[in-house]
Amino acid sequence: MTSDVFEPGIKAGRLAPDILEAQFSDLHPPLDAHEALVAADRCYFCHDAPCITACPTDIDIPLFIRQIATGTPDAAAKTILTQNILGGMCARVCPTETLCEEACVRELAEGKPVLIGQLQRYATDTLQSKGVHPFSRAAVTGKTVAVVGAGPAGLACAHRLAMLGHDVVIHDVRPKPGGLNEYGIAAYKTPDEFAQGEVDWLMQIGGITLKHEVALGDGVTLDGLQSKFDAIFLAIGLGGVNALGVEGEDKNGVSDAVDFIADLRQAGDMGSVPIGRDVVVIGGGMTAVDAAVQAKLLGALNVTLVYRRGRDRMNASAFEQDLAASKGVRIVTHAVPVAVHGNGAVREIEFEYVDDAMKGTGQTLMLAADQVFKAIGQTLQSDGLPDLEGRKIMVDEAGRSSVKGIWAGGDCASGGDDLTVTAVAEGRDAAMDIHKVLVG
Amino acid sequence: MADLTSNFIGIKSPNPFWLASAPPTDKEYNVRRAFEAGWGGVVWKTLGSEGPPVVNVNGPRYGAIYGADRRLLGLNNIELITDRDLFTNLEEIKRVKADYPDRAVIVSIMVPCEEAAWKAILPLVEDTGADGIELNFGCPHGMSERGMGAAVGQVPEYIEMVTRWCKQYYSKPVIVKLTPNITDITKPAAAAKRGGADAVSLINTINSITSVNLDSMSPEPSIDGRGSHGGYCGPAVKPIAMSMVSEISRGDDTCGIAISGIGGITTWRDAAEFMTLGCGNVQVCTAAMTYGFKIVQEMISGLSEWMDSKGHTSIDDFCGAAVPNVTDWNQLNLNYIAKAKIDQDLCISCGRCFAACEDTSHQAIAMSEDRTFTVIDEECVACNLCVNVCPVEACITMEAMTPGATDPRTGKVVQPDYANWTTHPNNPGATAAE
Numbered sequence: 044m045t046s047d048v049f050e051p052g053i054k055a056g057r058l059a060p061d062i063l064e065a066q067f068s069d070l071h072p073p074l075d076a077h078e079a080l081v082a083a084d085r086c087y088f089c090h091d092a093p094c095i096t097a098c099p100t101d102i103d104i105p106l107f108i109r110q111i112a113t114g115t116p117d118a119a120a121k122t123i124l125t126q127n128i129l130g131g132m133c134a135r136v137c138p139t140e141t142l143c144e145e146a147c148v149r150e151l152a153e154g155k156p157v158l159i160g161q162l163q164r165y166a167t168d169t170l171q172s173k174g175v176h177p178f179s180r181a182a183v184t185g186k187t188v189a190v191v192g193a194g195p196a197g198l199a200c201a202h203r204l205a206m207l208g209h210d211v212v213i214h215d216v217r218p219k220p221g222g223l224n225e226y227g228i229a230a231y232k233t234p235d236e237f238a239q240g241e242v243d244w245l246m247q248i249g250g251i252t253l254k255h256e257v258a259l260g261d262g263v264t265l266d267g268l269q270s271k272f273d274a275i276f277l278a279i280g281l282g283g284v285n286a287l288g289v290e291g292e293d294k295n296g297v298s299d300a301v302d303f304i305a306d307l308r309q310a311g312d313m314g315s316v317p318i319g320r321d322v323v324v325i326g327g328g329m330t331a332v333d334a335a336v337q338a339k340l341l342g343a344l345n346v347t348l349v350y351r352r353g354r355d356r357m358n359a360s361a362f363e364q365d366l367a368a369s370k371g372v373r374i375v376t377h378a379v380p381v382a383v384h385g386n387g388a389v390r391e392i393e394f395e396y397v398d399d400a401m402k403g404t405g406q407t408l409m410l411a412a413d414q415v416f417k418a419i420g421q422t423l424q425s426d427g428l429p430d431l432e433g434r435k436i437m438v439d440e441a442g443r444s445s446v447k448g449i450w451a452g453g454d455c456a457s458g459g460d461d462l463t464v465t466a467v468a469e470g471r472d473a474a475m476d477i478h479k480v481l482v483g
Numbered sequence: 484m485a486d487l488t489s490n491f492i493g494i495k496s497p498n499p500f501w502l503a504s505a506p507p508t509d510k511e512y513n514v515r516r517a518f519e520a521g522w523g524g525v526v527w528k529t530l531g532s533e534g535p536p537v538v539n540v541n542g543p544r545y546g547a548i549y550g551a552d553r554r555l556l557g558l559n560n561i562e563l564i565t566d567r568d569l570f571t572n573l574e575e576i577k578r579v580k581a582d583y584p585d586r587a588v589i590v591s592i593m594v595p596c597e598e599a600a601w602k603a604i605l606p607l608v609e610d611t612g613a614d615g616i617e618l619n620f621g622c623p624h625g626m627s628e629r630g631m632g633a634a635v636g637q638v639p640e641y642i643e644m645v646t647r648w649c650k651q652y653y654s655k656p657v658i659v660k661l662t663p664n665i666t667d668i669t670k671p672a673a674a675a676k677r678g679g680a681d682a683v684s685l686i687n688t689i690n691s692i693t694s695v696n697l698d699s700m701s702p703e704p705s706i707d708g709r710g711s712h713g714g715y716c717g718p719a720v721k722p723i724a725m726s727m728v729s730e731i732s733r734g735d736d737t738c739g740i741a742i743s744g745i746g747g748i749t750t751w752r753d754a755a756e757f758m759t760l761g762c763g764n765v766q767v768c769t770a771a772m773t774y775g776f777k778i779v780q781e782m783i784s785g786l787s788e789w790m791d792s793k794g795h796t797s798i799d800d801f802c803g804a805a806v807p808n809v810t811d812w813n814q815l816n817l818n819y820i821a822k823a824k825i826d827q828d829l830c831i832s833c834g835r836c837f838a839a840c841e842d843t844s845h846q847a848i849a850m851s852e853d854r855t856f857t858v859i860d861e862e863c864v865a866c867n868l869c870v871n872v873c874p875v876e877a878c879i880t881m882e883a884m885t886p887g888a889t890d891p892r893t894g895k896v897v898q899p900d901y902a903n904w905t906t907h908p909n910n911p912g913a914t915a916a917e
Contacts, residue, residue: 077553084551087874090834093854152831152875 057342194222196453291383319414326418524587621687646678688714732761751785
């Protein structure tokens with residue numbers, strides 16, 4: 044440990060470059076060929092397998108695992124990608140412990156599920172590393188579809204539509220495609236520029252044009268898109284970030300966790316990303332954990348994740364919570380922020396303990412903080428959109444919005460659970476419905 | 484602690500585990516290591532006639548079949564008999580036997596099917612002090628093409644003739660090793676018995692091609708792009724070997740002859756099973772080639788522990804104990820009726836039993852919305868497939884129905900008495916029961 048970790052304030056390069064490189068390496072190193080065979084052999088090839096039911100994209104898991112076990116990982120990849128074109132990313136970021144692997148009968152039998160996520164990665168990596176794109180386009184239909192948002196839902200929708208012969212233009216606000224895959228996921232979950240590689244691979248289908256740095260109301264309008272395209276798919280995600288609503292929130296050093304996570308992903312050199320000595324993350328979801336863990340990996344001395352309810356209510360899975368704890372993140376529950384203290388920059392943050400009904404107890408907690416990350420949820424920036432349901436675009440099962448010709452999916456749409464894999468499923472299914480409408 | 488001492492046709496060894504004639508017993512160095520590890524005896528790798536020894540291929544000799552995690556399930560080989568000089572082998576045998584007088588040393592022999600050839604070699608072998616000989620009538624490749632090995636083992640008259648020569652020119656026990664590459668194993672066994680053999684040993688390896696290379700289109704193991712059938716051994720052949728052993732144990736012309744069991748024996752349990760089918764001892768090769776000589780320690784401890792748990796004090800206590808229960812199909816009790824039963828506490832809801840039964844058997848397992856699997860007694864014929872495919876031990880069991888109960892499948896009352904096919908009304912050849 045260098046003395047840099049003890050220095051107060053927000054500073055870059057707290058850890059030596061080689062340590063940083065190791066810290067941010069692959070969370071789950073890939074299985075090698077033999078490990079994959081051994082892991083695949085544990086699959087029982089269940090009848091009407093529970094893991095398939097548990098997968099939001101309905102991947103035929105026993106089939107692809109058997110294809111791995113019999114030495115045909117490319118066929119396995121095709122089985123996966125037919126259902127989930129972002130199967131490579133999902134293999135890395137899916138909370139498999141609450142999806143397929145939780146449903147695995149071997150989890151029930153021995154508490155050790157088949158390593159479905161890692162096997163999926165083995166298959167998709169094997170195929171994608173060859174640069175092979177296993178799908179081809181149908182005859183061009185002449186129909187055009189505008190997709191807004193190049194995240195998982197938008198990409199999945201665009202790929203399926205392109206495959207069916209439609210011409211697709213994706214409009215995205217960011218300079219790079221991928222959405223949260225590129226900007227919103229911890230670096231150690233998808234190192235080595237995987238997200239961009241996956242998009243490049245996906246684009247090999249042809250028929251998809253990417254337009255960057257255009258957003259609804261900034262370069263394009265819904266009306267304009269409607270006049271130019273036969274259908275529109277909105278996959279704009281949740282662009283806004285919830286505020287704490289407490290005194291001192293505007294002090295220097297207080298920022299949004301999503302921006303920190305995006306900065307880390309875009310930083311070529313982790314040593315260039317400044318981090319506090321005493322970091323506090325507020326929130327209980329995956330974003331909060333991703334921020335807290337990466338703060339620790341960057342060399343923050345003390346990282347505290349503070350959540351207003353109990354650990355059982357955290358949106359971050361038990362695996363994520365354990366990961367945070369194993370990296371040295373302290374998790375404080377049943378506490379809500381009441382004030383940010385400091386002279387210009389944050390120095391301390393004050394919490395009040397609350398009961399299960401969120402009622403204040405009068406007991407307070409003061410945490411030293413030179414950096415505070417807010418991760419208490421994102422919101423839809425909803426001006427001029429179709430009708431909402433709650434705080435999201437209202438859609439039916441097929442993804443149709445209240446406006447004819449406009450579909451929506453992913454985090455911006457009602458239903459779903461804000462998972463990458465769910466977004467992919469919604470994009471894919473909306474594409475199938477759009478196709479049905481366009482070609483009759 | 485149980486006494487594992489073995490006295491097989493007068494040949495004593497501290498335990499019934501011998502190494503079979505094969506690469507592990509090719510020379511003094513290996514055999515000494517085997518004895519140090521605890522093996523009760525060895526059958527020295529087959530000797531040929533005096534003169535230039537055979538040559539082996541200089542490419543791969545072995546091919547393999549794997550289970551999960553590259554667990555070796557089956558091995559085949561195209562190695563020949565010893566490719567070392569006869570007299571070097573004889574000197575080594577003599578030295579080893581002198582140093583390990585309590586261990587069994589058997590010399591495997593394969594020479595041409597001529598009396599002079601046997602007459603020449605047998606005194607040389609006798610002079611080593613070895614405890615007996617084993618006649619290699621089983622090797623299925625290379626030597627058989629020269630009229631030896633399996634080529635002899637497939638002609639009972641030759642077996643009888645050569646065995647007689649051996650009994651005539653050699654004073655100690657003679658074991659005849661049988662090839663399984665034959666339709667009826669009792670024929671060569673009976674011939675050996677007629678020729679005066681003290682024992683038979685079986686099985687030798689099975690003609691096999693382990694795999695085909697789909698790139699080069701060569702069988703494996705591939706020698707410069709071509710392959711030949713080899714001898715198959717290892718755990719995969721155990722069921723075949725045990726069936727052949729049982730046929731000899733209960734054959735009219737063969738019962739009573741001592742048997743040394745060979746074929747995929749990997750654990751103490753395998754050994755015990757062979758012995759209950761009538762083997763006085765067992766020979767091991769593939770397991771040693773896979774894991775090394777140390778496995779004999781597990782075999783010794785395992786057999787000893789099992790014998791203690793059953794109250795057996797010597798291996799003679801259980802040798803052949805299962806033979807009376809091996810019978811022909813037409814002697815099986817058709818009044819015995821069982822039904823599969825699924826233990827819901829053990830069931831992990833994988834549904835393999837359902838898929839197997841629904842797709843390939845009798846549609847006798849029901850699946851509910853919540854993945855509960857239950858047996859439909861009205862359809863269950865107790866085929867056991869569900870038990871076999873279930874990944875959880877003892878989750879599905881076959882429960883015998885009590886006589887007097889009604890079988891819901893047939894609507895008939897389960898009868899208490901024994902009745903087999905020979906008297907069944909559906910049998911056109913049935914004899915009247917009255």
